[in-house]
Amino acid sequence: MNYEYLFNIIHDKDRVRFGKNIEEKYLSDGLKRVKGVADILVFPLTTEEVSDVMKFAYENNISVTPRGAGTGLVGATISTTCGIILDLSLMNKIVELDEDNLTITVEPGILLKNLQAYVEERELFYPPDPGEKDASIGGNISTNAGGMRAVKYGVTRDYVRGLEVVLANGDIMNLGGKVIKDSSGLDLKDLIIGSEGTLAIVTKAILKLIPKPKKSISALISFESLHKGIDAVIKIIKKNANPTAIEFVEKDVIQNAEKYLNLKFPDIKGQAFLLLTFDGDEELEIESNYNKVREVTLESGAIDFILLNKKEDIDRTWQIRGALVTAIEAVSEQEPIDIVVPINKTADFISYTKVAEKKFGIKIKSFGHAGDGNVHLCVIRDGMEEEEWNEKSHLLLKALYNKGKELQGLPSGEHGIGLNKKPYFLEVTDRVNIEYMRKIKKVFDEKGILNPNKLYE
């Protein structure tokens, strides 16, 4: 294939890299394990450039793999065929802040942390808060990223008011807008959100903002076992205490992160912890909410309830929470899983992981979003030989995904499916659903050039 034509589209030579000049990081993702292949890497600056690249690819049947900041955990951004990698990280501008309609229009390459900082400086708030702050918004939209604050505020999907996307054939499509309600034809916008770049390329997003809550405090609650902690979660939710986040974690996972960061977790007795935040404008409202939680958790067997209201304590504690995975990865390769189950099945699912650990002889660490049944598992290699690891971990993962299904769960709550989870996703998803996903893929991309081989393909 003669890619020279691309210089007619991307005039700046720095924004086009061929074959061996493509740095390794652009061929992989956040896990840095699988290494893809590609002929050429381009960095468009405008929607028109994206459109022109797609027209060229469409006419010449060249596959295109879009990527943002490369922090994904499922291989969705790894180019599996020769062709073009379309890196959107330079399209990272804030197009418009609309303080009347409380929306911000951004390009897809802007990093979550930069977006959050920009709006918070202006007393506004973008609630979705995935752990990875170096992710791009385009990536967040493509995986429908969730995060800590989903209990109160919902996930990325809930904050996408409008999208501009480039289709496989280069056409540009606008979906939604600044309006709040929409009953005007088929909901193509939500079809694109979470489609991991398999249907279209997001080139602009109109995001919903809210006024920034004036106050935020955290509470740490300890239990003698994880089971007791998880049992308390349903009671918390029924109390209408409106927590922003409800995270769960066990002591050994915390200790590992303490060691890694050389930071001290608050001094509290117990084997398992719930970490909550509450936010709002009124001290009294927050107080009433955490008092409801204090009461209901102590009633249901909590050992201790500590309020964290100093900024440094809150920051340190959440810093440790944020480093759980990295701390595990510092010790061993791990396979991240984010199966989601109905909240009242969370404890059953975690219990099963203890059974599975023994059965398959592989360690599993669990923690995550107790407030929405989104359990994060780290399946830990711990130096196991490659062949044994591949075989055993595959069987273990298969068992975990099937258990998730048995408990009426779904394979991914926020990371997406990509390449890594595709076999498990295909195994636990009804055939008719896969069939319709494939048919819809054909509608958007009949030549199969857009991020091929991912998810449902």
Added chain:
Amino acid sequence: MNYEYLFNIIHDKDRVRFGKNIEEKYLSDGLKRVKGVADILVFPLTTEEVSDVMKFAYENNISVTPRGAGTGLVGATISTTCGIILDLSLMNKIVELDEDNLTITVEPGILLKNLQAYVEERELFYPPDPGEKDASIGGNISTNAGGMRAVKYGVTRDYVRGLEVVLANGDIMNLGGKVIKDSSGLDLKDLIIGSEGTLAIVTKAILKLIPKPKKSISALISFESLHKGIDAVIKIIKKNANPTAIEFVEKDVIQNAEKYLNLKFPDIKGQAFLLLTFDGDEELEIESNYNKVREVTLESGAIDFILLNKKEDIDRTWQIRGALVTAIEAVSEQEPIDIVVPINKTADFISYTKVAEKKFGIKIKSFGHAGDGNVHLCVIRDGMEEEEWNEKSHLLLKALYNKGKELQGLPSGEHGIGLNKKPYFLEVTDRVNIEYMRKIKKVFDEKGILNPNKLYE
């Protein structure tokens, strides 16, 4: 066509009606204006019956028009071709209340008012609150119905966790579930929501509930003009006062409804009103919220601010609000419009309706959901001769929809498109969007038998 085969599916003769035995109400909708045609009307009781009817229709190329309670306002449930009307009103059972996961699983025929009453008796709450309480949940899902409480709580889409649907070929598909987060493949669930029965037939829905707020009060704020009232809305929203509803209405529209109901609106000076509600568990939280609103509206020129905290005052006031359309219809035929614009364009849009009234010589009454830019217009016939009305109202509607588009709005915020708005929807929607809607239609219904001729077709 020999429909006798249907007796092998629907064994109860009472649930099958032929040609002339089909009562008129099943051939029309909430507007009672257009009268459709149909060969046969069936009332299935189970998903299997729906599936078997669809298999029969699919094999024999018979069109099927699904309907619920028949309260729609856009003709989406009117059968336009000979064929089958599939009335889901007998599938109205509550399948399961899950108090741990705060979900309720229902059949599509259950009426909104019955669902609301059922959960509220149990101290739970289903927040979507469209004006029409006699609508079915299946209908609400099919139009992505909005309603009064959307400002705080969102619309129907936000409360649909899972769906069971029957496809055009009779296949049954399950989407979503009781899980809260979902990043597991293409979002087919949201594609079905709001598709007005053109892609699939909803046979079961898992809905999200929340704990019932313990307290609710309303506030009535008056202004010397509608423009001043609408201007205050943005300030209210920026204040983070978390109102449940923000409705706007002018004095003459209220007076008309007062006369119609023989009820008295609260005694307040001014030409235009904002009617708000606040709910929550804590008196103090509610108080803090309405005080923010009081302050900001009085600062921005409100004449008066009245708190309604007696149940009878609240009920009476909202009863009048609920009867605005009916009261107008008692006087004249009207064309209901629910164009949605960005909140800060609401005043511009309403101003344009005043210009359009004069230009086209047709009266327009406006009121609606100020908190989300969803303006309800009643375009009033007022005894105009049919030919003149058809011609003039069409030109007026075309102008209104184009103005909505110019203001970055969409044709429908909550009623849907159906049959009545199709020409305007097609006029103001980008061709590429329509093209993809039609292609997706073909994926779900390649024979075009499911609710044909509607929306984007």
